[in-house]
Amino acid sequence: MSMQEINLQGSKVLVTGSARGLGESFVRALVAAGAQVTISDVLHERGLALAKELGPQTCYVPLDLLDPESIRQGVQAAAQAMGGLTGLINNAAITHSGGKTMDELAPEMWDRVMAVNVRGTWLVTRAARPYLATSGRGRVVNLASDTALWGAPRLMAYVASKGAVVAMTRSLAREMGADAITVNAIAPGLTLVEATEYVPQERHDHYLNGRALQRPQIPEDVNAAALFLLTQGSGFITGQLLPVNGGFVMN
Numbered sequence: 001m002s003m004q005e006i007n008l009q010g011s012k013v014l015v016t017g018s019a020r021g022l023g024e025s026f027v028r029a030l031v032a033a034g035a036q037v038t039i040s041d042v043l044h045e046r047g048l049a050l051a052k053e054l055g056p057q058t059c060y061v062p063l064d065l066l067d068p069e070s071i072r073q074g075v076q077a078a079a080q081a082m083g084g085l086t087g088l089i090n091n092a093a094i095t096h097s098g099g100k101t102m103d104e105l106a107p108e109m110w111d112r113v114m115a116v117n118v119r120g121t122w123l124v125t126r127a128a129r130p131y132l133a134t135s136g137r138g139r140v141v142n143l144a145s146d147t148a149l150w151g152a153p154r155l156m157a158y159v160a161s162k163g164a165v166v167a168m169t170r171s172l173a174r175e176m177g178a179d180a181i182t183v184n185a186i187a188p189g190l191t192l193v194e195a196t197e198y199v200p201q202e203r204h205d206h207y208l209n210g211r212a213l214q215r216p217q218i219p220e221d222v223n224a225a226a227l228f229l230l231t232q233g234s235g236f237i238t239g240q241l242l243p244v245n246g247g248f249v250m251n
Contacts (some may be wrong), residue, residue: 017092025219065120173239189245212247
């Protein structure tokens with residue numbers, strides 16, 4: 001399915017961590033597909049600027065995954081602004097452990113990565129569930145990472161957190177299925193966004209040479225997979241993981 005064939009008219013989607021990078025790309029693709037979108041982030045100026053640029057289909061709400069009350073208020077504000085919620089993309093995450101071996105990684109950093117990437121994803125989904133259930137066609141898309149599928153070294157906290165997101169996706173799918181809410185995950189490969197600028201060139205080369213499709217991965221490569229899982233046509237797909245990485249890892 002091409003981006004041109006995806007129609008999300010009537011959809012009301014919250015995207016976390018969407019003031020820049022892959023999240024911003026999701027927002028732009030959603031708007032192009034006709035959805036209403038709430039941008040949420042801790043980067044307030046960038047989020048507000050993006051909402052202003054994209055116009056009345058979008059709004060911005062602050063949302064800090066380390067703060068349960070910020071999550072509750074942010075999801076509530078998003079649902080109120082859009083008049084409901086039909087979709088959620090749990091995109092926000094941090095790495096912060098890049099380059100550290102298991103011996104060098106500080107326990108405090110492990111805890112922070114887990115709090116944002118795992119606990120934050122759970123709490124946003126929990127806060128969104130009543131609105132998604134009311135819609136009768138709720139869709140949740142969690143962002144995992146293919147690093148959890150091949151065990152990227154010197155990135156252990158992030159890798160572990162994304163493995164947890166994959167497992168949590170399956171559990172959430174079973175818990176939320178009674179409300180006709182689907183929960184799936186996509187696992188992008190190393191994508192050219194601001195957050196990966198710190199990644200050593202040798203890691204970029206490792207991905208490029210190991211892909212079946214040997215070219216750099218860009219945010220637009222991930223958009224169609226995420227948007228498809230928000231459509232009504234994906235309504236019987238749940239608890240699944242879809243790697244989107246040019247064939248670097250194959251299921």
